[in-house]
Amino acid sequence: MYGPKYTPGWSMMTDAERTEHRAKMQSFTHKADCQAYVAEHHAQMAERMKQQGGQPLAQPRRDPCANLKP
Template identity: 50%
Template sequence: MNTARFITALLLAAGAGSVLAQPAGPGPCMAASGASAPAAGCGGGGPHARWGKDFTPGWPMMTPEERQAHRERLASFKTYEDCKAYVQQHHDEMAARAKERGRPVPAAPRRDACAPLKAKPSK
């Protein structure tokens, strides 16, 4: 009987170990099945792009549809000036929303989301 228990325990331990060794699925920055964009904060549109509550002023006051439209709009710009104008307009809109709701005005973004569009200096 002790041998049977030992073998059963060994098989259970081996099975549990192989289950635990499996990856838990896509990483946090992989889009969920059927999602059209990466998870919040994971970025897109370039190696340094980020969005989400820690990067986008007013994120909590936006609907999921507005967040998606904001990401798509940022990714669509071809010039730095157009991008900066949109970012300023977006910040102004979020500041007005915050004021209407009695919330603090969101701080300016911590980084320049339009920086990848800046013209590179010629050598």
């Protein structure tokens, strides 16, 4: 699932970034690769939020990589 309820930083992403993020998330087959990308994405969105003077970025509601093989 993707969207403002599920993806931290969704509102700070452009439509192109959202499309790229969705495609990237759908491409993962290994949990470690997915988790590394999610951590990097979260850090980037947290930095954007900090630069804009917003509230701290929330953690994802669920682990988007949970169903992938180790």
